[in-house]
Amino acid sequence: MHPTSTLSPALIDSFGRAITYVRLSVTDRCDLRCIYCMAEDMTFLPRAQVLSIEELAMLGKTLCELGVTKLRITGGEPLIRGGIVELMQQLGQIPQLQELCLTTNGTHLAQHAQALKDAGVDRINISLDTLKPLRFKQLTRFGDINQVFAGIKAAQAAGFQHIKLNCVALKHYNADEAPELVRFALGEGLDISFIEEMPLGKINGHGRAAEFVSSAELREQIGKHIALEPISTDTGGPSRYWRAAGFESLIGFISPHSENFCSSCNRVRVTATGKLILCLGQENSADLRSAMRNNPEPEAALRETLLNAIVHKPEKHDFDLADEPQILRFMSMTGG
Ligand code: SAM
Ligand code: SF4
16 A cells, blocks of 8 residues: 555546546457457457557556546456556556556456566456356356466465455346355455446347346345345445455445446546546546647646546436447446
8 A cells, every 4th residue: 555645636526526536448458358348349449549658657647646546457458458567567656646456357367466566556356257167258258267266366376455356247147146256255355346237338139238137136136145234335436335244355236227326426537548538427538648649748738638627527427228328438448
C-alpha cells in the first residue's frame, strides 16, 4: 500500500461526485473470447490508434495529480500487452497513487505475478466463471482453465493479498455453480464477486435477457448451502459484500440492473484508444489521445481536457435488457 494522498480531488462532476478511481484499458485485444464479452470474430484496432506505454504512463500520472488515488489496469487482456510490466513499474512510483490494481483473465498470470508484485501492484482481480474445464472452454470459446488455476497459485505465491475472483453469472451456463465457486474462494482464501451481465455490444446468438440472473437469486441459491451475512465493507468499487461465518473472504455482488449504484459512482474509464468514458452505460466521452498527441504541451492539454470533461459525467446508466443494446461498445473496448 502506498502513502495516503493529501491531495484534494480536482475531478468533481456536476452532481458533486469526486472521481478518485479510474479504470484504464491498455489493449482491446484478448487471448480468449468470452461469450458475453466479445463476438467470436473480432476486428481489433490498428496499433497506432492504441495509446503507447509512454502515453499511458503520462495519463496515469496526470490523473493522480488531479486527485485520482486508485487505478485499475484492464483491457482486453492487459497481460498480453507488450510493455505491461514496465508500465506497472512506472505507475507504481506515482506518489499520490494509493492503489494500483489489475483485472486479468489469469491466462498469463503465472509468468508475470512476481514481476507485477515487485512493480507495486496492490490488488489483482481474476475472472473465473466456472471451475469446470469443459464449461470454461465453452464460455471462453477455447480457453484452458489450468492456465487460470496456475495464475491464481502464482499470485498467491507472490504474496498478493485480497485476490478477487470475478464471475459473470449466466442463467444457462454457470449460475448453478455459484455455491461451488464460493466454496472454492473460501477454501483458497480469495474474495469473489458475482456480476450481473451488462448489455454492452451486440453478440449474435447470445441472448442477454434470457441469461439474466439477479444477484438476489444468486444469494438465495448460495444461501441454501452457505449462510451469508451482509457486511458494510466498501472497497471503493460497485460491489456490495456479504461474508460466510468463520471466513475472511468477501463475497460481493455487482448489480447494475437490480441494485443501481450510480449515486455513489466515483469512477470513469479510459479506452485503449484514450477515449475517456464518463459512464459505462452512456456514450458521453472525451478524446484524451488527441489532447496528448496534438499539443506541444501534452500534459497541460491532458489536464485541461480532463477538467473540462468531468462536468459532463451523466447522473446514471440506463440499462434495459428487453431492448436492443444501446451501447455498441463491447466491454473489452471500454475496459471492464
Ligand atoms: N480480460 C480481463 C478479464 O477478463 O478479467 C479484463 C477485461 S474484462 C472486459 C473485465 C471484466 O469484465 C471481466 O471480469 C469480465 O468478466 C467482465 N465483463 C465482460 N463483459 C461483460 C458484460 N457484458 N457484462 C458484465 N461483465 C462483463
Ligand atoms: Fe477477454 Fe476478459 Fe473479455 Fe473474456 S472478459 S473475452 S478474458 S476481455
